[in-house]
Amino acid sequence: MHSARASVIFRGLRKDTLPVIRRRRGARRESPFRVRGVACQQGRREGTLFPDVVGRGAEEIAVTLRRTDDLCIGAVVPRTGRLARLGDPLAFALERLAPRLARPGRGNRRRTFRLAWRDSQSDPDGARRAVAELVRDEGARMVVTLGGTRVLPAVADACEVLGIPCLSTGFPWQAYVFGRGGDPARPFRWTYHFAWGLDDIATVFAELWEHLGPGRTVGCLWNTGPQGQLLRDPRHGFAPVAAARGHTLVDPGGYREPATCFEGHVHRFKEAGVEVVTGAATAGDMALFHRQAREAGLRPRLITCSRWLTHPGEGGVPDGLAEADVATLVYWTPRHPFRSSLDGTTTAGLAEEYQRTTGRPWLQPLGLAHALLEVAAHALATADDPMDRHAVAAALGRTRLATVAGLLDFTAGPTPNIALVPLIGGQWRSGRRRGHELTLVTNARLPKVAPNAELSVGP
CATH class of the missing domain: 3.40.50.2300 (Response regulator)
Known part of the structure; x- marks a missing residue:
């Protein structure tokens, strides 16, 4: 697998790259984004960050990004902290699908994918850090995440700042849109969500x-x-x-x-x-x-x-x-009449495999977690250029896919960037x-x- 390391200038952002971050000595204010302990805010241009600190004596630190020729789907998963139980289904789906997605399929699925994940630690700051690491260290072309009233918006907002396509699920779409200060008349550019409504x-x-x-x-x-x-x-x-x-x-x-x-x-x-x-x-x-x-x-x-x-x-x-x-x-049970778009697994089959593998009972988020990766793979496979983040976001926006969580149609949502899940x-x-x-x-x-x-x- 070919890979390279690339440092980029502080103010500009080339496609699929992260900026150099300057660290200054001084007092810190509350920040929505941290990378390696450096508190950052969004820069003047989309996809750039600058340190949210004051004081003199700037110390410049280059943050390098792994640039690869493969297609990486990054997942932010709570593996520790109060939401760890909620992270179990997504962790299972990642492990289950990693070998399958690494092999070429038929038609648009001739492309192969690599899965990577980081622990959000059930914390918004941990979630933002996880996004930065997935993009910088793994070269993630898309980020997915599930659930957490405060953690999920942190992931989505971090992706919106960095200009990275993001797909999430797990709580009502109104909380996702309006809770993040969104406006249906001016939809988010990079972030998409499927769920039910209040x-x-x-x-x-x-x-x-x-x-x-x-x-x-x-x-x-x-x-x-x-x-x-x-x-x-x-x-x-x-x-x-x-x-x-x-x-x-x-x-x-x-x-x-x-x-x-x-x-x-x-x-x-x-x-x-x-x-x-x-x-x-x-x-x-x-x-x-x-x-x-x-x-x-x-x-x-x-x-x-x-x-x-x-x-x-x-x-x-x-x-x-x-x-x-x-x-x-x-929103999901083993009785729902749906199948995986990747391998045809039924809801009952997925629940049985989860219980057999983990020794624990199935959870409703299991279907959503599996569908996250189905949609992510579909969007990357059908994008005009999967290395172009704009093309990947456009592919997400036109996705209409029958998944193990049901038909997810981003072209017919109640507001842009949203697909509905029936209750x-x-x-x-x-x-x-x-x-x-x-x-x-x-x-x-x-x-x-x-x-x-x-x-x-x-x-």
Whole structure:
């Protein structure tokens, strides 16, 4: 494999290269980007960085970029820290597909690909550093990543700064676009995302609530962070869709994570006659609310939660939460009727292989992780010039591909750079084998996936 080392000038950026970075001695301010400990901001030109420090006595340090003739797909994966569990499916997909992508295929797949990854450490700074290392040290032509409310935007923003095509998935597209300060009228140039929307979550949850009848009174457990802010957003959020279906939302205000007390929420919900509770809480926070609600005599007939959904089994669920029959959104299961575009593997086959290889139960993000690499390989294979980052980004934008996560169509999204993933409704039930299991209870958005249980609600 041919490779070369190239240093580039500080202000200019040639195609697929990184700039020299100058390091100055002095006090540092808060920075969105660090390379080898040097805090940097975006330069005057796209794809350049300059140090975000003040002081005299500049010390110039050349940062070299590995320039190769191969096509490298770089992945930012949380392998350590609080999101490490979420990184398992992407790590598995990388290991599974590396040998296959290294061999030429048929048609547009005659090209070969090399996979490389870096650990985000479940931290935004670690994620930005991982992007820089993948581009500089591995010569990545595209970067992919999955999930993490703060980590994923850090990856995408770093790629936007450096002018590197990026593909991500794992949380609602409104959080991806508007949470990063995006504007559909002026779409991102380098970064693409596939997922569901907050409006889709609201629609699926409303369908679940309506099993109790129309016009429910719903208590909201929404935090003070970006998630809670977007859920409340009067234009792009969850709240307007739910309200338009005739439901009354009771929002006592946000809470800081991790929560220490929900007594105020419980009191407000009891006063309002809440019979349904919805949230985007962690498992620990939802368990705390559930316990305090029961102690205060509040027993919601149904709880819906859009966040505690990626860990079937594993035994790490707080006491009592599995028995709460929490309903949730479902975007991928072994029952979905999809196949990999790379080798024809079915969803059931992929889940079985994951469980056999890792010894752990399948996770919903498994399908998304595999699809990330399917789309990345497709875009590089169909780009007019895979060595040209502009051509690769254009190929991503015109992608319409049937994957193991379903049809991903970037030409028909709700806004530029977005492809939608359909949602159905699920519910956690106490299971015989692993403590709790995910059942499928509604399928209005994806009729080909048959429900395997009735929604369980309280009296």
